[in-house]
Amino acid sequence: MIARxxxxxxxxxxxxxxxxxxxxxxxxxPVMQLILFGYAINTTVDHIATVVLDQARDAQSRRFLxxxxxxxxxxxxxxxxxxxxxxxxxxxxxxxxxxxxxxTFSHDLLAGRSPQAQLLVDGSDPNTAQTALLVxxxxxxxxxxxxxxxxxxxxxxxxxxxxxxxxxxxxxxLIMQFQTLLLTAFAVVRERERGTLEQLVVTPIKPWELMxxxxxxxxxxxxxxxxxxxxxxxxxxxxxxxxxxxxxxxLAGLFVLSSLGLGLLVSTVSQTQTQAMQMALFIMxxxxxxSGFVFARENMPHPIRELGxxxxxxxxxxxxxxxILKGVGVEVLWPQVLALAVFGVxxxxxxxxxxxxxxx
Numbered sequence: 234m235i236a237r238x239x240x241x242x243x244x245x246x247x248x249x250x251x252x253x254x255x256x257x258x259x260x261x262x263p264v265m266q267l268i269l270f271g272y273a274i275n276t277t278v279d280h281i282a283t284v285v286l287d288q289a290r291d292a293q294s295r296r297f298l299x300x301x302x303x304x305x306x307x308x309x310x311x312x313x314x315x316x317x318x319x320x321x322x323x324x325x326x327x328x329x330x331x332x333x334x335x336x337t338f339s340h341d342l343l344a345g346r347s348p349q350a351q352l353l354v355d356g357s358d359p360n361t362a363q364t365a366l367l368v369x370x371x372x373x374x375x376x377x378x379x380x381x382x383x384x385x386x387x388x389x390x391x392x393x394x395x396x397x398x399x400x401x402x403x404x405x406x407l408i409m410q411f412q413t414l415l416l417t418a419f420a421v422v423r424e425r426e427r428g429t430l431e432q433l434v435v436t437p438i439k440p441w442e443l444m445x446x447x448x449x450x451x452x453x454x455x456x457x458x459x460x461x462x463x464x465x466x467x468x469x470x471x472x473x474x475x476x477x478x479x480x481x482x483x484l485a486g487l488f489v490l491s492s493l494g495l496g497l498l499v500s501t502v503s504q505t506q507t508q509a510m511q512m513a514l515f516i517m518x519x520x521x522x523x524s525g526f527v528f529a530r531e532n533m534p535h536p537i538r539e540l541g542x543x544x545x546x547x548x549x550x551x552x553x554x555x556x557i558l559k560g561v562g563v564e565v566l567w568p569q570v571l572a573l574a575v576f577g578v579x580x581x582x583x584x585x586x587x588x589x590x591x592x593x
Contacts (some may be wrong), residue, residue, distance in 0.1 A: 240494040241349045244496070249285060251288075251374065253469045257437070262402060266535070276365040277532065278361050278365075278529065278532060279532065280304075280306070280308045280531060280532065281306060281308065281329050281364070281365050282310045282327065282328045282329050282330070283302075283307045283309050283310060283328055283333075283530065284309075284311045284318075284322040284323065284327070284330070285298060285310070285311070285312045285331075285333075285484065286313055286318070286331065286332070287332075288333075289337075289338040291340050291519040292339075293339040294334050294338050295440075297334070299381065301491050303378055304368065304372070305323075306365070306368045307330065307365075310322075310327060310328050313361060316333065319331040319333060319353060320389075321465060321565075324559055324561050325566075326355075326551055328355075328366065329354070329355045329358070330352065330355070330365050330369075331352070331354075332350065332351075332353075332369075332586065333350065334348075335350070337347075337349075338350065344405055347381050349381065349382070349383045349385065350373070351386055351387065352365075352366070352369050352387065353388040354387070354388050355388055355389055356390050356391035357389075357390045357391050357399060357554050357558045359395065359396050359399055360529070361529055361531075362388060362391075362398075364392050369384060370384060370386070384547060385575060389559075390475070390558045390559050391549070391558060397471075397472065397556060398472050398506040401470055401557075402466075402472075402553035402554045402557045402558065403465040403518040403526045403553070404462065405553055406524075406546055406553050407521065407526060407546070408462055409455050409458070409488060410488070410492045410546055411513075411517060412454060412458055413451055413489055413492035413493050414494055414495050414496040414513055414517070416496070417448055417493055417497060417500065418497075418499035418500045418512070418513060420447050420448075420500075421447060421500035422503050422505065422506050422508070423472075426504075428557055440471070445578070446584060448493050451487055455489055465515075474557050474558060475556075475557060475560030476556035476559070477556065480556060480563070481553070481556045484552050484556075484570060484573070485549075486551075487570065487573045488546075488549040488577070490577035490578070490581050491580050492545065492582075493575065494583070494584040494585070495580060496581035496584075497588050498580070498583070499512045499590055519540070519541075519544060520544050520546045521542055523537065523544055523547070524541055524550055525541070525547060525550050525551075526540050542572075545573055545577065548570075548572045551566065551569045552573070553571050555569075562574070
């Protein structure tokens, strides 16, 4: 009996050795999960990017601002000269909080009155917004020479700080990536498994025509799902679209281009649908964790945060939340649009070229 069981064990090890792609993914996936979950997931909110408009510009105002930045909860990323610049900085996502001190701040303080200050908070991420409001309110009590500061907070974009307004735009991007990546990869690998891909190759159809015919149905499916999910988000969950839906659909085309490229790339390195599923998981897991879908990228260590810049979903989530929640346009989102366009063209071009070579 032992000999028979041992012979089966040996056979299985031989099968594993003959499938190096699956073995590599199985061995690498736990390591990637440990690194991502260990370093990228951080529920502690600190180092919140903050823009400052200090109209007093004296020792008292600087001392009050220092009480914020010395805590480690706030990091000053910019000091501007007007309220409009504060809004522009928050609109662009370069800062999550704006602190505005009026010209009379120090005069009121020295006169024994409670000086006023305004706090603008980006409410599109409720977790960060709630932390910023709580810490700022605590610091304002007795922070300036023993006098409480009359801090007047204003929550932008998502005044009720409902988490559903944060999640729905992210889910739109995640659904589109998952659909286009997985279905495109499966469409090609399924033909290879059945042996019909070779039959298509010997027909007069050209590789680019075959590729186009394969991916166009899934482009239509991805956009249909986006429209359906958007309708659910708007009419069922009550998420208001502050910006242009037509602009959102147009920019989604750039994101679909990059996702199709990733799907084609997976199809060229996978021999079976199981391998395609494993490769898709290998791509989707970092996309979910490092893109800012759930966890704020600002709280991640620098090397991990930089890895997120290699993920197209990172840029598309900023576009989605910028258009849907903030109502901003290309004039604000152009860095994300440009990065997404470059990524999409490069990845799709390389994947299409590799697909063509495998067909030849």
